[in-house]
Amino acid sequence: MFGIGLPELAILFSVVLLVKTVSTLVDVLKSEFTGSNKIIWFLVVLFLPLFGIIAYHFIGSKQKITDKQSTFSEKNCPYCAEVIKAEAKICRFCGKELPKLANETI
């Protein structure tokens, strides 16, 4: 009776790694990323499980587009300088039409 030996530990490690890989892939698929980072992280985690999971948790989580960010993103109207939503096409204060792609804060 040797209890838990090396083969059992190897199996346990493989199972944990597999579960972690699948859960990370699910997390990648459920999240929104800037640019084409989604497919990149999916492939990294799929082909480099251990490295991919660690890298994803440190770097990938910062590239995620969270609902909070998109809901609270605001900018200043270039005409009246009031704070309006970043997605706004017409200023709700002065009623002027806003130029497209004004993502940077003015």
Ligand SMILES: [Zn+2]
């Ligand atoms: Zn305005």
